[in-house]
Amino acid sequence: MASNILETEEASSPSIHIPQEWSEAANTIAYDSPTSPLPVSLICGAKNCGKTTFSRYLLNTLLQRYRRVGYLDTDVGQPEFTTPGFVSLTVVDKLTPDLTIPCLKTPERCFFFGDVSSKRDPSTYLKYISTLCNYYRKEYCISNTSESTAKTELPLVVNTPGWVKGVGYDILVDMVKCIAPSHVVKINISSERKNLPAGAFWLDEDFCEEVNLIEINSARHDSFNRSVLVQKDARLLRDLRIMAYFRQCFSSSLNITTIKELANALASHPPYQVPISSIKIRHLHCQVPHTEIFYSLNASIVGLAVSSEQSETLPWCSGLGIVRGIDTSKGLLYMITPVPPSSLEKVDLLLQGFIQIPTCLLQVQGSMSPYMSTNVLATS
Numbered sequence: 104m105a106s107n108i109l110e111t112e113e114a115s116s117p118s119i120h121i122p123q124e125w126s127e128a129a130n131t132i133a134y135d136s137p138t139s140p141l142p143v144s145l146i147c148g149a150k151n152c153g154k155t156t157f158s159r160y161l162l163n164t165l166l167q168r169y170r171r172v173g174y175l176d177t178d179v180g181q182p183e184f185t186t187p188g189f190v191s192l193t194v195v196d197k198l199t200p201d202l203t204i205p206c207l208k209t210p211e212r213c214f215f216f217g218d219v220s221s222k223r224d225p226s227t228y229l230k231y232i233s234t235l236c237n238y239y240r241k242e243y244c245i246s247n248t249s250e251s252t253a254k255t256e257l258p259l260v261v262n263t264p265g266w267v268k269g270v271g272y273d274i275l276v277d278m279v280k281c282i283a284p285s286h287v288v289k290i291n292i293s294s295e296r297k298n299l300p301a302g303a304f305w306l307d308e309d310f311c312e313e314v315n316l317i318e319i320n321s322a323r324h325d326s327f328n329r330s331v332l333v334q335k336d337a338r339l340l341r342d343l344r345i346m347a348y349f350r351q352c353f354s355s356s357l358n359i360t361t362i363k364e365l366a367n368a369l370a371s372h373p374p375y376q377v378p379i380s381s382i383k384i385r386h387l388h389c390q391v392p393h394t395e396i397f398y399s400l401n402a403s404i405v406g407l408a409v410s411s412e413q414s415e416t417l418p419w420c421s422g423l424g425i426v427r428g429i430d431t432s433k434g435l436l437y438m439i440t441p442v443p444p445s446s447l448e449k450v451d452l453l454l455q456g457f458i459q460i461p462t463c464l465l466q467v468q469g470s471m472s473p474y475m476s477t478n479v480l481a482t483s
Contacts, residue, residue, distance in 0.1 A: 119156060119202045119203055121160055122319075122320075122322045124319050124320065125157055125160060125319055125322070126160075128157075128161075128288060128317045128319050129157075129160055129161045129164040129165075130164060131286075131317065132144050132161065132164075132165070132286050132288075132317075133161075133164045133165045133167070133168050133258075134168065136258075136285065136286075139256070140244060140256075140285070141169070141244075141256050141257065141258040141259075142165075142258045142259075142285045142286055143258070143259040143261070143282065143283070143284040143285045143286070144161060144258075144259070144260050144261065144284060144285070144286040144287075144288060145261040145263060145278075145279060145282055145284040145286070145287050145288070146158050146161070146260070146261065146262055146263060146288045146290070147263045147267065147275060147279075147287065147288070147289055147290070147299065148265065148267070148289055148290035148291065148292070148298070148299065148321070149265055149267055149290075149292050149294075149297040149298060149299070150265030150266075150297075151265065151292075151321075152265065152290040152291070152292045152321040153290055153321050153322065154178075154262060154263065154265065154290060155178075155181065155183060155205075155262065156202055157288065157290065157319075158174075158183065158260055158262045159183070159199050159202045160202060161260055161288075162174065162195055162199065162260055163198050163199055163202075165258050165260070166195065166196070166197070166198050167198075169257070169258055170196065170255070171194050171195065171196045171255065171257055172194075172195050172196075172257060172258050172259070172260060173192060173193070173194055173195075173239055173243060173257040173258065173259040173260070174192070174193045174194075174195055174259070174260050174261075174262070175191075175192050175232075175235060175236070175239065175259060175260070175261045175262070175282075176189070176190065176191050176192075176193065176210075176262050177190055177232055177261065177262065177263050177264065177278065178262055178263060178264045178265075179216050179218060179219055179220065179221060179228070179264070180219035180220055180264060180337065180341070181264075181265075181337060181340065181341075182262075182344075183205065183262055184205075184206070184207060184208040184210060185207070185208075185210060185213060185344075186207075186341075186344045186345050186348045186423060186458070187219050187341045187344060187345070187458055188215055188216055188217050188218060188219065188406070188456055188457075188458040189210070189213045189214065189215055189216065189420070190213065190214045190216055190228070190231040190232060190235060191210035191212070191213035191214075191235070192210055192211050192212045192213070192235045192238065192239055193208050193209075193210040193211060194211050194257065195208070205340075205344070207344070207347055207348060207351075212235060212238055212419060213419070213420050214231040214234070214235070214417060214418075214419070214420055215387075215406030215408060215420040215423075215454050215456065216228060216231060216387070216456065217387035217388060217406060217454060217455070217456015217457060217458060218387070218388060218456055218457045218458070219341065219457070219458075220264075220266065221264070221266070221271075221274055222266075222270060222271075223388045224387075224388060225270065225273075225274050228274070229274065229277055229278065229281065230417065231417065232278060232281060232282070233281050234417055236281060236282055239257075239259060243255070243256055243257040243259075244256060259284075261282055261284065263275060263278065267297075267298075267299050268297075272299070275299075275305075276304070276305045279305040279314075280305060283312050283314075284314060285314065285315060286314065286315045286316075286317060287303070287305075287314055287315070287316050287317070288317045288318075288319065289316065289317070289318045289319075290318075290319055290320070290321050291318060291319070291320050291321065292320075292321045293321070302316070303316050342461035342463070345404070345423075345458070345460070345461055346362060346365055346461060346463075346464065348422075348423060348441065349365070349369060349423075349425065349439070349441065349464075350365055351441035352368075352369065352372055352439060352440070352441045353368060353372075362463050362464070365464065366463065366464045366465075366466065366467050367467055369425070369439060369464060370467040372439055374427040374428075374437040374438050374439050375424075375437070375438045375439070375440065375447065376435050376436075376437060377435065377436040377437070377438055378434055378435060378436075379429075379431070379434045379435065379436050380434060381451060382436070382450070382451055382452065382453055383410060383451060383452050383453070384396055384400060384452075384453050384455070385452060385453070385454050385455070386399070386455050386456075387454055387455065387456040387457075388456060388457065397429045397431060399455065400426050400429065400436075400453070400455060401426055401428060401429050402425075402426065402460065403425075403426050403455055403459070403460070404423055404424070404425055404426075404458045404459060404460055405423065405424050405425075405426060405453040405454060405455050406420045406422075406423060406453070406454035406455075406456070407420060407421045407422050407423065407424050407440065407442055407447065407450040407452075407453065407454075408420045408421065408450065408451075408452040408453070408454050409421065409449050409450060409451060409452065410451055410452040418452055418454070420454070421442050421446045421447070421449070421450055422440060422441065422442040422446070423440065423442075423458075424438045424439060424440035424442065424453075425438065425439040425440070425460060426438055426453075427439050
């Protein structure tokens with residue numbers, strides 16, 4: 104499956120040892136919390152403090168008590184279950200056997216923000232988070248037990264970015280107020296100046312919700328010098344996620360285990376033909392002249408979204424696609440995507456942001472850039 108490419112890069116990662124205070128924090132949330140409402144835990148801290156590792160461990164701990172757990176991922180740069188650029192809500196029902204290996208899952212609802220940081224458009228970023236929170240509350244926070252059993256109450260884990268200074272701090276405070284978690288887990292690192300302020304940093308006269316604050320320390324190694332956290336190059340990890348995602352275009356029985364094999368397979372994969380008249384195009388975080396729209400779209404990664412007739416409703420996203428080519432004379436756009444046809448039929452909006460095709464996928468034998476073929480892009 105898609106995780107194969109990731110696994111080849113992660114195979115040398117050492118086993119993770121969880122410190123006792125991490126275990127105690129996770130157990131407190133999972134077992135010392137009331138059964139209703141279920142715990143909503145927000146994990147925060149500076150970059151590389153272990154938020155993702157602790158979130159994975161907390162998920163596993165909660166799944167030992169609950170059948171399913173919700174996971175709200177607000178880290179558009181280093182998401183847990185999606186490719187970069189997404190804010191998503193995923194329902195998890197299986198334990199993660201190896202905390203060192205990330206895996207892709209199909210989120211229940213997601214928005215394509217189109218960038219690896221919220222700094223370009225904090226207001227839209229927070230609007231996406233608020234909408235996902237409202238969806239979670241509507242679908243999985245049930246006060247009336249007579250409602251459909253399909254809507255089971257779920258505990259929620261919220262993973263946050265490591266940008267905790269300046270505007271990033273303000274965004275985090277707004278996020279805590281919006282989500283109103285039952286628990287905030289703050290992970291501190293040895294460099295005090297990089298940490299969040301001491302105590303309940305989000306409190307002010309406008310927010311008086313009762314929140315359980317749990318502070319734990321980041322752990323690089325335990326007393327036996329065993330590695331606790333796995334450090335990865337952020338850009339490399341983002342590229343690996345994108346490649347793993349598009350690996351899903353092919354059957355798991357197809358022997359694609361290297362980046363070169365994936366690049367050649369994608370370059371020769373028959374694309375979907377999408378009538379240009381059936382879609383709208385929206386550029387995120389920038390403006391593109393009307394005459395350059397198709398040139399900017401060609402050889403790009405786009406979010407595949409479903410627009411709404413109501414202007415105040417944000418477009419849910421179904422996944423990503425690579426624009427393989429555009430033939431304006433035929434009015435066709437050629438696209439590669441693992442999104443199934445049943446979902447693709449509903450897509451009528453392409454969102455272009457700053458998530459790019461990994462350069463290693465462009466180095467295909469016999470063609471330096473298989474996604475920018477001049478005989479495909481026509482300008483009649």
